Structure formats: C-alpha cells, structure tokens
Amino acid sequence: MSEVIIVGGGIIGLLTARELVQSGAQVRLLEQSTLGQEASWAGGGIVSPLYPWTYSDPVTALASWAQDYYPELVSRLYQETGINAELNACGLLMLDAPDEDDALRWAETHNKSMQRYPGADIQAMEPNLTAHPQQGLWMPYVGNVRNPRLLKALIASLQQSPLFSVETHSRVVGFEPSRGERLQVQAKQGKSAKQVVFEADRVVVCSGAWTRQLLESVGVEIPVVPVRGQMLLFEARPGLINHIILRQGKYLIPRLDGHIVVGSTLEHTGFEKATTADAKAMLLQHAYSMVSALKEVPVVAHWSGLRPGSPAGIPYIGLLPGWRNLYVNAGHFRNGLVLAPASARLMADIVLGRDLIVDPTPYDPAVDRSSEPMH
Template structure:
C-alpha cells in the first residue's frame, strides 16, 4: 500500500484524503492551522461559479462534474457520519446582467437550463427583493452547500478511516528530495516520507513551492462576508446582482458577499468592507436593514491567473503533485478536482481530459 502526504486540510485536502484512502492508499494529511479553517470555511458554498459563462471550458468541465456529483456526496457523508452538509437546492437568479445573450448562448452550448424571466415573476417568488431591478435570468437546480458542516462531515468521515492520519498545527517548511525526486516533507513536527506529496495548501501553495525553484502563480485574495439571521422563508432562492450575492441557508440565515481584495495574507475584517457589503445587502433585500447581523469575517482565496486550477504532477520534480489555484471556485470544483488528481496519481482513466490543468514550466 503506497503512502501519500497531502499538504493542506481544506475541503480539497480532506476530500482528496478520503478518496485516496478509499482507493487503498495510506494518507498523511498535514495542516498548518486547524483543518477546514481557511477559505473552505469562509466562502459562501454556492455550487456554481458566480458567472459560469465567463470561465474557460476547463473550469466548466470541472464544475459540471462536481455539480452532478454533489448530491450523492452530501448523502453519503450524512449517512456515514450523521452530519448533514445541508445541500440546499434553491436555484439562482441573476439580476440586470450587462450581457444576457452571452449567458444564454453559453447555457445552450453547455446544455444547462437558463432562462430569462419577467421581473414581475421574480418578485412573486422573492417578495423581499429590492426595487430598481428590471431583468432576470434564472437557473433552476443550483444548490449551495453549508460549507462549515461539509468540513465537519469530511473530518468525521476521515476519522472513520484508519488509513488516514491528520496532523493539525503542523506547518510544512520544505520538501525532501532524493535523486531529483520529491520523497517527503520537512515540517514543524519533523520529517515525513511518502511515495507522493500533494500540495493542496490553497493561498499558501505558491510560497511552499518557491524554495523548490518553482514559480506557481497562486496568491492570496481576500474576501469578506456578512451573515444575517432571518426567518426561514425570507429568501427562497439565491440572488446575484452587480457582483454581490445573497445565499439562503435552510434555517433562514442569509450570507451576503463578497469583496475581492489583494492585501497579502491580511485577514482582518474592515469597516469599509462591512459598509459596502451592508449597502449591497440592502439594495438586494431592503429588509436586511432591520435584520440581526450575526457575523462578519474574511478569508483568503487561492488566486490564479484564469481561475483554472493546477492538477497533476510537477514535471520538474517527480513525486510532487498539485491540486491548488481554484481561486473563487474551490468548493464547487473540489469533487471533480480531487477525483481527477486521484485518477492521475493512481494511473486510472481520468474523468475528464487532464491536459488543461497540468502544471507546466514552473521553474523560475
């Protein structure tokens, strides 16, 4: 039984460890903080890119596979652990898009249901919607996952697998190499060896690889969110306008996000972002001005040039694998990304063409 070290225990690292263990591998999962404590926890959990037609076919291929897979993943985790990740199928409304025809053409090409609706029909479904909107597109079947509960379920699932060892507060400081091959890692808790090392460290992935002479264009991109407590029937569907969205949870909580800030590794929530998010929230749903705000936080996305993740073995360093750089779509792309990485690492037939995601020419 081969051994794999996975660096980073966010949603992607946790899910990858689960898949590798189920395929018969021993997995050591190393996390510099607490598992699921970074971008995976901080995001909104929409199981779709915000504007899917703006992304390349490479992102669409991963997103479509994951969207189709999420219902069985959520069900299997709930049955296995007793923790329901609360996949909430609500559909998604886009309001006043500047180029609706591009979106509709994409949906026809991708065979995804997307339709224009009169705003009066939208208001009948979303009576809390603010004034001033005149057009809408609607995609039924779009879900959101309650990401903190997904992470809890994944951790509980790994605890049931003897083949997986999770070490938290264990920061990887470098890689062990022999004869031009990566054979393990150096960490704050010692050295560990394995047949393969997979970097799934989110926004920190680029920094980890720099000491290997590799230039991976992944950087932290800060995003801030706010959370309101509302009645369970307040918002029956997700809604997005002018880059900001509102996401209803099953129990009535409503998430509003998010900002896009290039501030390095600073995760401090700011008053400026709070006021901007509150203004967006009240423009979308005016009654939120009187709702209880119960949270405001920031997370760090793993920014990459086109939002296309790096998935595969690093050609310059055999034994070193990547599954990182998902930018704003880590949760929606996670199931497909992890399945593709496992297919490649285990020499199985890949679920989709792996070529667009291959790490290439990273040596600086």
C-alpha cells in the first residue's frame, strides 16, 4: 500500500486526498492552520472561470472535466455524509461583455452552450435588474456551489476512511530524501512549534498561496503569489435574483437560501488578509448598480482570502524537477473551486501511474512560465 503525505488542507488538498484514498493509498494530510479555511472557503464557488474564453486551453480542459463531474461529486458527498454542498444550476448572465463575438466563437469551438440575448430578454429573466444592459450572454450550464459546505462534506467523508489521517496546526518547513525511495517531511506543530518528522513514499504539495515559499526551501522555483480577494454577503430573500450576474468583472451569486454573494477584488498585498473599507464601498457600489433593491438588504458578512496567483492562471500539477517523489498541485489562482476535481484526479493519476484524464504537459512544474502574465 502506497503512503502519501499531502501538504495543505484546502479544496485541492482535500480532493487530492479523496482521489488517493479511494484508490487504496494511505494518506496523511498536514495543514498549517485548520482544514478548509483559506482561499477555498473564501471564494464565490462559481463553477466556471469568469470570461472563460480569455483563458488558455489547459484551463478550459480542466474546467470542462470538472463541470461535468461536479453534480456527481456533490451527490456522492451528500450520500456519504448527509451534507449538501448546494450545487445551484442557476446559469450565468454576462452583461455587456466587451468581446461577445470572441466568446461565441470560443463556445462553438468547445461545444459550450452560450447565447446572445437582447436586453429585454435579460430583464425578463431578472426583473430586479437595474443595470438595463443593451444585450448580454447567457450561459445556462454554469452553476455555483456553496464552498464552505463542500469543504465540510469533503472533510466528513475523508474522516470516515481508515486510510486517512490529518495533522492540523502543522506547518511544513522542509523535505529530505529518506531510506529507499521514501521522503521525510519536517514540520513544526502547535503553539510551541515542536519539531516533528513524517515519512511517506510520496508527498504532494497543495499549499496554495504559500507554495512558493515552501518549495524555495528545496531549491524549486514555482512562481505562485498571494492575491487578496474581498467578498460581501447580503441576507437577501429567495428570488431577488435568479442567476449569477456578471458585469464589469464583478458578480452577484444567488445561494439556494436566497443569500447573495458579491465579489471580488484583485489585490497584490502580499500575505495581508485584512478587509478594507474601500473594498467594501467599491463592492457595494457594483452590487447596487446591478440590483438597486440590494440597498434595502443587510450585509451580514465581509471577508477576504488569498488566491494562489500563477502565470496565465494555469496550475502546476506534477512531479517537481530534481525529485523522484515530491509533487505539486497548486497555483489555480481564481479557479480553485472550478478546477479542483479535475486537477485532483490528474494529480492522483500521475502519482499512481494511471491513465491520464488530460494531457499533463501544460501543467508540468518543469515548464518555465515565469514570463507569462498573471491571469
């Protein structure tokens, strides 16, 4: 039986652990804080990249696989745990996209359902819309998942397996080859930062925005940087909006209970996670410009998270150069929730030597993408 250590307990680490455990591997997960409380918890949960035609084919390949798999994943987790991740197949309305012709060509090429709608049709779909667009794009297949509940379901499912164990408040600080083909993982645990050493046949680093700093300790450069995103939550009634609404890069996401999530900022502030009054004011302005009725709805939460920014938004998935048993699955930027099921499956396929769901070459950590812009 293969023993695998996973570093990082966000959506990528948890789903990678699930894939490996279901294949019979013994998995120990090390998390520097508590499970599922960083970018995975903070995101909006839209199961599509924003403006998907602006991304490269490697992102589209993972997103398409994951979108097809999400209903099955949420259903299975509900059966296993009784926790419903609330996949809401509500569709997405994109108002006044600047390059609609490019979008429609992309949709045709990739066999995605996308239609151009006149403003009157959009207004009929969303009677409370005050943006009054001249026209827009309708993507009926795009839904959203309630990511905190998805994370709870994943954790509950994994904890049912005797093959899975977890060490929270365990900050990994280094890796060293051990006897045979095994690898040692050094970590500091708890408030006392007690030094502990774990050992496994293979190690997968799924540490999100912290990946670059961690892998620098073994001389590997993975250009992943933290990018702060701030969000708001309105305690709205069901039916105030019916679909995800995207305009000028900002979005409204309806949850099944009627709450509406508003996002998001893109801020290069290092590892600073504090929320700001300026960001709140900006998000409120965008929300009110789309649906003015939100002015009468209380804001019940304002939070932030640190996305793992990467060149071209393409995650690093694969064996690290110079290592035989140290892998990485990180750098999903704005699309962690979107790409997670596919990147976890691909990572497990690589680790276990199985047939691969997509060509792994574009995600290879040995490929230098440092000159490409962040997306």
